[in-house]
Amino acid sequence: MTFQLLKLRKSLLFIAAFLLASLNTTATKRDSLALTPPMGFMTWNKYKEDINEQLIRQIADKMAADGYAEAGYKYIFIDDGWQGGRDKRNNILPDPKKFPSGMKALADYVHSKGLLLGIYSDAAHLTCAGYTASYKFEEQDAKTFAQWGIDYLKYDYCHAPSDSAVAHKRYKKMADALQKSGRKIALGVCEWGQLNPELWARQAGGSLWRVSYDVRDMWKDIVKQGGMGIIDIIDITEPLYKYAGPGHWLDMDMLVVGLDGKGGPSSDLGGVGCTYSEYQTQMSMWCMFASPLAMSHDILNENEATRHILLNKEIIAINQDALGEAAHRIDFPGACRIYLRQLSGNRQALAIINPSNTPQPVQLPLSIIGNAKEYSFRDVWEHKTTRQHKAWQGTLQPHETKVFTITTQ
Missing domain, CATH: 3.20.20.70 (Aldolase class I)
Incomplete structure (x- = not known):
């Protein structure tokens, strides 16, 4: 009886694994x-x-x-x-x-x-x-x-x-x-x-x-x-x-x-x-x-x-970045929100949103990105590149979002 139950259990597990693999194959194909x-x-x-x-x-x-x-x-x-x-x-x-x-x-x-x-x-x-x-x-x-x-x-x-x-x-x-x-x-x-x-x-x-x-x-x-x-x-x-x-x-x-x-x-x-x-x-x-x-x-x-x-x-x-990762929110004090997305080529995208109805100053420590000594910040809306060492600081207007692509120098 025990042998039969084990055999049945193995059969069910095999069928379940097969169906899961089939679903994953179909999903991957699509x-x-x-x-x-x-x-x-x-x-x-x-x-x-x-x-x-x-x-x-x-x-x-x-x-x-x-x-x-x-x-x-x-x-x-x-x-x-x-x-x-x-x-x-x-x-x-x-x-x-x-x-x-x-x-x-x-x-x-x-x-x-x-x-x-x-x-x-x-x-x-x-x-x-x-x-x-x-x-x-x-x-x-x-x-x-x-x-x-x-x-x-x-x-x-x-x-x-x-x-x-x-x-x-x-x-x-x-x-x-x-x-x-x-x-x-x-x-x-x-x-x-x-x-x-x-x-x-x-x-x-x-x-x-x-x-x-x-x-x-x-x-x-x-x-x-x-x-x-x-x-x-x-x-x-x-x-x-x-x-x-x-x-x-x-x-x-x-x-x-x-x-x-x-x-x-x-x-x-x-x-x-x-x-x-x-x-x-x-x-x-x-x-x-x-x-x-x-x-x-x-x-x-x-x-x-x-x-x-x-x-x-x-x-x-x-x-359209090929890595296909979506951004996630980073814990940060204050009214503004910070979102980080990993990009291909060992790069990152950083977004700072001011959801409030008043201008908000931001001083963002670069330790939330990594531990490099220097970063290149490319402002994708201003089309300007700056070098940042310890922190990025600026002021965001109500409902404004700043977006940067970041690379290590």
Whole structure:
């Protein structure tokens, strides 16, 4: 009897180990679809459902001609509102009035500009905005997306059960369908962080997963109706930093940089707009945490201040660093916060945030970085390099963030 129990126990352990190895192999394979955080433009915050093929072509032209593609913004993410139902064979269709040429022709055009095309669906019968979704049509829709030439799927979770096991199952079913589709399509898990996707989303096949409810165009949530401000999402993300890595990213939602309180959904629930110091802080910390960067402003009519933030190649280089580590917070007294991120090439990135409403002086001992006698501090926003020996000191304005790349001299 004892021998039989031991034999059964060994068999169960072997099966468990095999299944775990299989899951890890699948996760590792899908990791290769997004070895650095995806960057691009997402339609929702500015345009909501008012999208069409002419608009997407204009955005593609703008991104290719105006430096965005060169800076790393390779995706155009078409969000909710593109759907036109299903045909008699249940193939999902684009809205014929919005996309009269079809998605394949649009994807070909986007690809001709050196860009990639993302699309949207939901793990239920209907999307958040009430359009046709993909639940129980996963394989069929995945094949359709592949035939169109889609490169990325944002997969939402509206109208779906609030259970993490069910969510894991539904996302895995779509990830498996995408893997069988014959095309490499990255999967964005848009579950809003409420069911702890950091514990299962990678194993379910996600290349990234949302950590919070939708971002609004504001510094901080003060109306308490479900909208998230910039500093709120920073606070939610930091404890999760160990879950980020090449191919599996913490998605902090869209950049609201440049929306100026004039966006669509981002202007709801207290989204009255931000200062450009606050927008620069969003860009800084989304890069420090290795979040995907999805612009959502009026890219066809933008100002220079917005371009200055979004096209800063030095902060983007931190976001896209091959090591793929996310920043973590360092204990430090005072009103300001300190975040440190390890970079490739034995370098570090340091961010200092002033979350308060008044200017704050900072004297930062370099012992928190290491024990070298001298460091080179590269201010990625001022584009200036200085040598620091014992401490960095300066004054930060309200809601301002300083970011440095640091090397040992």
